[in-house]
């Protein structure tokens with residue numbers, strides 16, 4: 001209830017401050033191209049229909065699986081609850097609008113390594129992996145049943161470049177440096193609280209390079225998430241940040257560094 005009220009106020013503020021729909025009045029050539037070629041790209045890709053067909057199917061699955069709410073992790077071993085797959089799909093997956101944006105981001109920036117924290121049933125992973133078949137996508141989630149469902153969705157869509165792995169973010173993070181030289185595209189979409197979000201970012205930062213793109217989901221979900229977003233986008237290595245309300249996108253390109261920029265863009 002509190003979060004709904006927060007999100008409504010936050011959305012009104014975002015809409016009031018946001019500019020640059022259709023690239024109008026944009027002075028940064030990078031941002032102008034990004035708006036034209038990615039945000040406003042209205043082409044229809046076949047992958048959109050493929051992923052949405054899987055989502056539609058999952059929305060009919062009434063079986064229940066073990067499910068733990070985010071934030072309850074400190075005592076998760078003691079708690080057990082169940083939720084229907086249809087509900088999990090409905091409430092925790094990226095919307096089609098933002099999922100299709102993930103496809104276009106992946107397609108536009110052509111990342112080789114995509115790492116996602118928060119798989120759920122794999123909707124966002126499928127969009128990302130389909131956007132660039134040359135990428136290797138690895139997605140983490142502590143929920144074994146969800147990981148199983150996501151991996152079988154990847155098989156259904158013949159996305160050989162996508163794989164979901166069971167594990168707590170906190171454990172996976174400590175092993176990232178031995179598994180990856182660098183991360184080209186990072187999607188952070190789980191445990192939407194201030195301290196964990198900042199912690200995940202700090203842990204992963206050494207794996208970013210000039211061309212890395214980071215997407216943070218739900219940056220205006222709560223006061224804590226908004227604080228995490230503001231803290232992270234102000235870090236010295238971030239050279240450009242874009243607030244789309246649902247997603248916050250970070251760039252680290254050295255060419256922007258002298259002139260660190262933050263944009264709130266209507267999407």
Ligand SMILES: C[S@@+](CC[C@H](N)C(=O)[O-])C[C@H]1O[C@@H](n2cnc3c(N)ncnc32)[C@H](O)[C@@H]1O
Nearest residue numbers: 093094118120123124141142168169189190191
């Ligand atoms: C919002 S959902 C991800 C949705 C997915 N990215 C999509 O849009 O299709 C967040 C997921 O993160 C997982 N999660 C949350 N905290 C976690 C943690 N500390 N370690 C591992 N998984 C976690 C939950 O199990 C949940 O499935």
